[in-house]
Amino acid sequence: MTLELAIRADDAATVSDLLEAGADPHGPGSGGQTPLMIAAGLGRATIVELLLAAGADVFTAEPRMGATALHRAAQSGDTEVIGRLLDHGALVDQQSARLGHTPLMDAVQHKQEAAVRLLLAGGARVTIRNHWQETALDLARRDESDIIAGLLRARPERPQPLVSAVRAGDLGEVERLIAAGAAVDERVPATGDPDDDYTPLGLAARDGHTAVVRVLIAAGADPRRLNGLMGATPAHEAAFAGHAEVVRALTAPGPIGAPVVDLDAQGAYNGFTALHDAVWHGHEEAARALVEAGARLDLGTHTGHTPRQLAELYEYDDLARYLAEAERTAIRPRPFAFPQAALDDLRERLARTRWPAPEPVRDWSQGVPSARMRALCDYWRDDYDWRACEARLNALDPSVTRIDGLDIHFLHLRSPEPGATPLVMTHGWPGSVLEFGKIAPMLADPRAHGADPQDAFHVVLPSLPGFGLSEQPAGTGWGPERIARAWVELMRRLGYDRFVAQGGDWGHAVTTALGGIGEPAVRAVHSNMFPTYGTEHAVDEQEERALQRGRDFQANESGYQHEQIQSPQTIGYALTDSPAGQAAWIYEKYEQWTDHGGDPETLLSRDEMLDNITLYWLTGTAASSARIYWESFRSYRDPKVEVPVGVSLFPRDIYLASRRWAEEKYPNLVHYNELPRGGHFAAWEQPGLLAEEIRATFRRALRR
Template sequence: MSASALLSDARSLAAGGPDARVALVLPPAPDSLAPFEVRVPEGAIDDLHHRLSRVRWPDRETVGDWSQGVPLSAARSLVDYWLHDYDWRKFETRINRFPQFRTRIDGVGIHFIHVRSPHPQALPIVLTHGWPGSVAEFLDVIDWLTDPTRFGGRAEDAFHVVVPSIPGYGFSDKPTEPGWNPPRIARAWAMLMHERLGYDRWVAQGGDWGSAITHAMASQRPEGLLAAHVNLPLVVPKAAPAQPTEEEQQALKNIEHFLDRMAGYADQMNTRPQTIGYALNDSPLALAMWMYEKFWEWTDNSGLPEDALTRDQMLDDISLYWFTGTGTSSARLYWEGVGSTIRENSFFSSVRASSDPIDLPMGATIFPGETFLAPRSWAEAAWSNMFYWNEVDKGGHFAAFEQPEIFAREMWQAFRAFRV
């Protein structure tokens, strides 16, 4: 360990920060670009294994399905795999294959992957994850996007790919003051793309919170942003249609079902992220089940999360949250983005309140397992310049994670109109 890393550890401990055995201590981020690699201390892995070996299990659910949450048998099986078979070092090798950096923007260190295409006319794109996602969602699409010719695509469809970690997530810093909401993150991404990386023409894509951030960028229209694409259109009308079509009726029923049966996690993080954060930061079991449930509920599966994502994929993402100690700080984005404006209400009300018309070119791909399927008519009403809309036959909320080939081909197709 370098002297600077040791100093950083000492300062963290002196300030009451996380024990270096439990959470990764990030190096300071400069105003320039500092190369970064993921290296979790062996002591942190040993600590995780110790905690997993001493779990105090709850009693079994009283139903025969997932309706009360993750079944005990599924939880035990995933934890057994995490403890005895999963290898975090393989994930480190995968992510460190790509150039990574940290830079300080608006007082916060931002981590990002930046892979330049071998094709000189490539179009820069910033891809933004959400919760409970991370940059891990995009690792399998980077090669498809930067070098389409390796996968039967065209050189003129190539991208220079930028994948940042949202503040409070992954290897970005945790904000120490309120105010880091989607519009502020959008401004940080614009600074990253234009000022730090020097791109004068670029596009943006996102899902989940990444969609909210991408919508905010589209509204702000920063210099160089040509167009944006999302896989979760946030286009809920401010008032329910007086005579809804069949498709709109189904969308409204889906919203009602989400609020009634699926929004408990969001209500907690909207209103009390710090309280749930104690469990997420102290117990790998609590963190894993908080996330594993969403991999079951939000993916395009046949009854089990493993139908859509491998255990290694899910544990890469869960372990990233654990080693960075970001269970609490990631939850605060809900307080910032939803709870700070509508303490008593829901995510969809927040969307309605912020869904002002966007005139930047906007596109969307609809994956059938998404949590909310917006009708095309709602998008056309919210986006005056909709350049792309497509509905694919596989995939869910974690589009790039679940279906990297479909996702990549959608990016090739969607942004062809904005090539030089």
């Protein structure tokens, strides 16, 4: 005998035997009903208890109508079953998806007076409306159930003027009471009323009083406070009822420092976010408002359903398609959280390093000296703390979004200044977003760093494809031009339709490609690099020195470049397998390209260097990051740039130039400067100097 047949036969002994033998207490039967729903609907109290003891889920809703076991018990009127379900946490006010009925409404419609009394005693709310905007009292009146209607009307009122005004949607009275000092976050006391433990904002959001919501928020009402039996936020309440304009009012930008609604708060009972609630009842406009405000699309309920999966479950096809597209373009949190096993593996590999014989020279002419490399790796293995670096990165809102078929990871530091200019900064190789850890706060909050707050920026720091946590391309074609187009889309998704850009190394190439895209998206660009190609003509001593610096670089420092241009995959095997090899490959560049005066560790600490090296190691991006050389080095040339340009040159960079060359390339050059110190990693080495260069460039470019 099957479990369903035993339930229908009221054979509790067989049900018990089947459950002990492993029968699934959750498995759907006729019409998608679970065993618990069937037993509840038939009033089988003993069997209901057996199923609950076996772990049957009281929250599950059947797919046809969206009813739960409590709905079925309310329809049958069995108070013993209702009591047991409530004792096991069943949601007394859960609404069915198709009708919007609560168990109380079902009990009213089926004229189950005892069930109505028990549900009311259990806290059932009488003010909830179904999809036809009917309350339980409306249903009782329509069916001429006078006794039940009397039970529903018997609700005491409490003198709370602001609450009463909010319930009535009386905007003028709400404003008067607030002006007179009414407490905007007062709560309805718990006396058995459906509005128990609601705040005025929760009531206004639930009942769709948009203007009242705006007034309460302006008066300081906290949109994070939970309401009622379900512990719902005002956003939950508005979404559940389909009040899209209320959702927009709750999510509109408020004063700096004001509490902000938590769009992604999940209900304790079911794990629903506000977006789940909107989807559950098919409220497409409210769902769109939440998605547009940044609600997460990847959170699952206690049953594991994302909003899209919930829409699919209830066959809201248009809404499911919209959410699928939103998922494709969504911005999702993506913190740095490498498993401890990866760090343990790193230390074990470092301990097993097979070292080459020491170099026969006493300098860096053959590469990183053996003693320096051993000391660095010993420190890496025994003393370095990656988790400290991870915490700093995770303080900068690490996120990911899919653009042009690739997951692009980025950090985002919003300025506290209301008129801040959006700025995208792009790193190069062997750099990463870590280069900008010092300069980003200076640019985002100049007031806190002794600079003009008018020079504030919302700073966006994407990782190049194949670098950091950005996805490694599976195909070719990701050169600076394509990356620049992806950055335009990234900024658009962040709400920055117009922005400025900055970069060096490959970041220079991407930034210049952005300059080539130009207006209306890209307003101006700044570079801390000016590549020369050996075709420039020198007219003075400065330009001759610049050409000689390029020749010296090609003769003595470009071995890595040729390898990564020709065989990025080959070098990737070595660097991905050996942390000592990966470290040496990058550590050498710190010595060659930074302005350190003899020892790179006097400029950048070991921890700073190892932060960047460790990021390359943990992400396994030695080969994928090198491929940008194979993709673009022999073919990329700077495009024509018509927007304003700033160029800042640091003396120890791999290229030097002159103002004349910069003016020839950039007819709209608004800033040019040669700095007294600094090298290739300008943001890392001299963040203060570079920050002022960036401010000066965009001050001139945007305020002319």
